[in-house]
Amino acid sequence: xxxxxxxxxxxxxxxxxxxxxLTIVLAAGLTREWRSTFQGMAAALVVLAIVVAALGPALTLxxxxxxxxxxxxxxxxxxxxxxxxxxxxxxxxxxxxDEASAYLREVAAAKAAERQSRRGxxxxxxxxxxxxxxxxxxxxxxxxxLTFGINQGSIxxxxxxxxxxxxxIAGVGIAARAPLAxxxxxxxxxxxxxxxxxxxxxxxxxxxxxHWPGSDAALLGLIPAVALVSLGYTVLLRRGSAxxxxxxxxxxxxxxxxxxPSGKPVG
Amino acid sequence: xxxxxxxxxxxxxxxxxxxxxxxVTVVAALIxxxxxxxxxxxxxxWLLPLSIFAALGWSLRRATATRP
Numbered sequence: 311x312x313x314x315x316x317x318x319x320x321x322x323x324x325x326x327x328x329x330x331x332l333t334i335v336l337a338a339g340l341t342r343e344w345r346s347t348f349q350g351m352a353a354a355l356v357v358l359a360i361v362v363a364a365l366g367p368a369l370t371l372x373x374x375x376x377x378x379x380x381x382x383x384x385x386x387x388x389x390x391x392x393x394x395x396x397x398x399x400x401x402x403x404x405x406x407x408d409e410a411s412a413y414l415r416e417v418a419a420a421k422a423a424e425r426q427s428r429r430g431x432x433x434x435x436x437x438x439x440x441x442x443x444x445x446x447x448x449x450x451x452x453x454x455x456l457t458f459g460i461n462q463g464s465i466x467x468x469x470x471x472x473x474x475x476x477x478x479i480a481g482v483g484i485a486a487r488a489p490l491a492x493x494x495x496x497x498x499x500x501x502x503x504x505x506x507x508x509x510x511x512x513x514x515x516x517x518x519x520x521h522w523p524g525s526d527a528a529l530l531g532l533i534p535a536v537a538l539v540s541l542g543y544t545v546l547l548r549r550g551s552a553x554x555x556x557x558x559x560x561x562x563x564x565x566x567x568x569x570x571p572s573g574k575p576v577g
Numbered sequence: 578x579x580x581x582x583x584x585x586x587x588x589x590x591x592x593x594x595x596x597x598x599x600x601v602t603v604v605a606a607l608i609x610x611x612x613x614x615x616x617x618x619x620x621x622x623w624l625l626p627l628s629i630f631a632a633l634g635w636s637l638r639r640a641t642a643t644r645p
Binding site for chain 1: 591592593594595596599600603604607610611614615620621622624625626629630632633634636637640641
């Protein structure tokens with residue numbers, strides 16, 4: 311995989327997570343208090359930095375075949391989860407993750423919660439909401455950056471891709487002061503699911519000792535194969551559920567999925 | 578105990594997600610692949626992709642069968 315493809319894959323994956331984190335942060339900041347929200351975000355970023363500082367060097371010490379086996383398995387499992395969700399949403403069997411709806415639910419929960427000061431934080435609810443949202447979405451970003459970056463030997467390209475995604479989404483969010491409801495989240499999730507599954511399969515099998523036909527070029531067959539099978543399942547499910555809303559692309563689905571009010575993403 | 582339970586739930590949800598069968602299939606396919614490669618000397622590059630395609634189909638079928 312060349313560096314541009316690596317950066318793009320990480321960018322799209324991290325943008326999906328950043329959109330979801332932004333929704334939670336905006337709900338906490340706009341309805342509760344910005345200072346406690348920023349404290350929660352900062353605390354989550356510190357925890358993420360510690361995870362990166364601990365995991366990053368540790369991962370580089372593990373033999374590459376063992377690393378590829380474990381990381382490949384995890385990526386393939388992640389990819390399967392993302393593809394499953396994206397296909398179920400695209401075919402109307404699971405409601406779309408709607409950022410506007412998620413935002414309204416978070417706002418309602420934030421308004422209903424009591425204000426409590428704890429441990430130097432003015433508003434503990436805003437703090438924990440922002441902390442959980444940023445930490446949970448951030449962990450996925452860290453995982454994707456470390457696994458793709460270390461496996462490809464281009465950790466900085468992956469970091470740049472992730473940082474660009476976070477900066478772009480945060481910038482747009484600050485400008486709009488509203489959740490990014492128009493981002494085609496399901497289509498992005500579908501694409502990233504294909505990439506995670508393909509690379510997870512490739513690295514996992516290599517870690518198990520397989521020699522892929524054509525070596526790295528096998529990815530050029532594997533990625534389209536995963537995409538075709540996933541699209542095939544999408545078509546089959548749409549046919550099976552004829553009568554429910556028909557949709558033209560994996561981003562479309564008829565209904566919106568409510569957010570979980572605890573700050574836990576439903577992504 | 579409650580903290581441990583929450584910790585476990587978080588990581589289970591983070592790694593395994595909605596359907597544990599997908600995770601089990603991937604791990605089992607990797608074990609069988611390693612055995613085929615190192616014991617039977619079969620370059621079983623095809624096993625993991627096929628298992629993943631089957632796992633995805635199985636998982637989708639289960640999900641749509643139980644949801645109206």
